[in-house]
Amino acid sequence: MDTEVLVVGAGPTGLTLAHELRLAGVSAVLVDKLAQRSTLSKAGGVQSRTQEAFDQRGLLEPLLATGNFPIGTAHFAGITLPLTRERHRHPWRSIPQVAIEGFLEEHLAARGIPVRRDHELIGVAQDGDGVTATFANGGVVRSRYLVAADGGRSTVRSLLGAEFPGRPGTMxxxxxxxxxxxxxxxxxxxxxxxxxxxxxxxxxxxxxxxxxxxxxxxxxxxxxxxxxxxxxxxxxxxxxxxxxxxxxxxxxxxxxxxxNAARQAARYRHGRVFLAGDAAHVHLPIGAQGMNTGIQDALNLGWKLGAAVHGWAPEHLLDTYHAERHPVAAAVLRNVQAQSLLMDQQGTGDPDLVAAKELFAALTHLPAVQYHLDDMLSGMGIRYPMPGAEDHPSVGLPAPDHDLGPLRSHKLLRRGRGVLIDPADRFAKLAALWPGRVDRAGRGAEAEPMLIRPDGYVCWAGNPDDLEPALGHWFGEPQ
Known part of the structure; x- marks a missing residue:
């Protein structure tokens, strides 16, 4: 193998994934067909959950230090949601895609992962051991896994012949x-x-x-x-x-x-090849949800690929990428299509649409409606289906930011490992069976015990008897 993981496409999704793989201690090669990084702003809004994830990796502060990125107010179909502005620790902020790409590319290059540019992919072949990628410049890269983060017109997706159902653009x-x-x-x-x-x-x-x-x-x-x-x-x-x-x-x-094309890959996993970002889902860019969804794809997939490379991933773990992320993007496509309809972007003046928009705007004066829309748009309301989710209100959701005395819990995720919050010091012996995969913290703190995955989602809380099965489900066999 030339590398463990080949990432095709150096947009926000590919760059974030490369960072996650580096954090997991996995070798990665990142290629892009462009000879130079794009200077176009493209997407422009970064939602609360994405900023929170960058903060959990120690990336948010240095990113914000690179420019002037004002805080804004979320909207749905052009209807502002003012009650949501200060609702989360990180409110909606305008950070152009070009700024995120420049920051992440320089960050990775300084850590030994430069973007290999002018690499136009022309062939992908996989077998039981790995994937062989061929490029127009004559280069060949052999990897254990390949991730397609090469945009809405993904070459990888085309070479795979992957189904990409949905609606073509009509305007x-x-x-x-x-x-x-x-x-x-x-x-x-x-x-x-x-x-x-x-x-x-x-x-x-x-x-x-x-x-x-x-x-x-x-x-x-x-x-x-x-x-x-x-x-x-x-x-x-x-x-x-x-x-x-x-x-x-x-x-x-x-x-x-x-x-206004709206399409989504039928499957995100094709053997050793995975689709992420716009290669997996495209829609009208409203609220920068495409960029945010792609970054979250990368955060979900990165630690799981790391576990597979290191040999401790449970058999089902890589399949949870599709199971968790496909419904999220499907929901994004639905809300974007609803927003596009309410916004009447073709200017038809259809009285039925006008009436629907007026009624919807009136409903958004209700705090519960604003909060529901904010949970959907910000990413903070995403709840992954996982064991125990039906028994505890926190399981499956982004982890709360606990105050653990000398530090806050989000900083514990900067190592890219699972985190067990153990305020009563009850689970030391159990957690010690997963060294290098799960860190334990929180002794003496006033916090609820919970197990947090490397991507910042709660995967156990509540019944102590369920902790050991949760550790095995997400972090493999104990050592």
Whole structure:
């Protein structure tokens, strides 16, 4: 083997996965077909659960130190959810994808995992022992496992012939990085009476300290072929249709057309090959859920691949990647399709849609509705199906951040191992049977005993008799 795991694609998903593999002590090679890293912002919002996971790895503080990334307010179908802004330890924040990619790539390179660029994949073959990947530049990499993180038009997925069912795009909208003048639009979803609409959210600042905005627009007659170039005049016309002369375009950094295609791979695992991020699921980019979902794919898969490489993974462990992550992305596709419908992105002015949007907007004034939508959009409400989930309200959910006296529990996850919170010091002998896989902490703290997986999810709490089976289920046979 040239490496234990080959990761194809150096976007946020692939870079996060490479970091997780390094943390697990597994050799990884990370390749990308681009000769240089993209300078396009692409996605722009980072949800609470993703920030929490970066914080658990010690990555959030240094990432935030690289730029000006303002806190924003979550929305559903353009309806703001103000009650959710301070609900989680890490509120929604605008961090462009390009900033995350640059930070993670430099972080990995400094730790011996550079991105091998200009590697266009042309062949994938697997056998009982590993996977052979062939590249257009003549290179060949042999690995035990391969992860496809190579985007919505995944070459790996195509070479596998993997099923990718769903709906093709039926319309396009414009997405652009811009500087605007006139009326200050920090975060706005606005619509004209005749159906034209504009969405704006902050992207931080350019090198000169001037505020940048991500702008999306659409409406009647604005769904053009995806290949058609986006012009400055088109964006000016879209702004004028909604804001009149109150807002003007100062600078167009880049623009593209995006579709409302909604597809999801039928299976995330194909033998020794796994699909992650946009290679596994694509949808209209609303709320940056695609980037956040892909990063969470990587966090879920990384420690499990590490366990398989090190030989202690239970037989079922790698299959839990599909079982846990496929339903999450399916739910994201459904909520994005619902948002797209309510937003009437084609500007039809259908009175039934207008009535539905008005009723939905009225419902969002209820705190319970805002909190439900926030749990769904932030990732904090994801609950994985796992043994014991039906018996305890915390099992399957992201772990709470316990105060353990000298430190907080999220810092214990920086080693990439499981964590047993044991405040009464009851389980020392039991935990010692899984050395190097599970760390124990919390003696004397006022916290509920719980077992946390390396990806930050609670996999046991409550009945002490269930702890040993949970350790075996997630961390293999005791040593």
């Amino acid at each position: 396009t909208t414009v997405a652009a990085d811009v500087r605007l003048g006139g009326e200050d639009l920090a975060m706005t979803h606005a619509r004209s009476a005749d159906g034209h609409w504009v969405s704006v959210f902050p992207l931080g600042t350019d090198p000169q300290g001037r505020p940048l905005r991500r702008l999306s627009l659409g409406g009647p007659g604005r769904s053009l072929p995806r290949e058609a170039p986006v012009t400055e005049d088109e964006i000016r016309d879209g702004l004028r249709a909604v804001f009149g002369s109150r807002v003007r375009l100062l600078d167009l950094r880049y623009a593209r057309r995006i579709t």
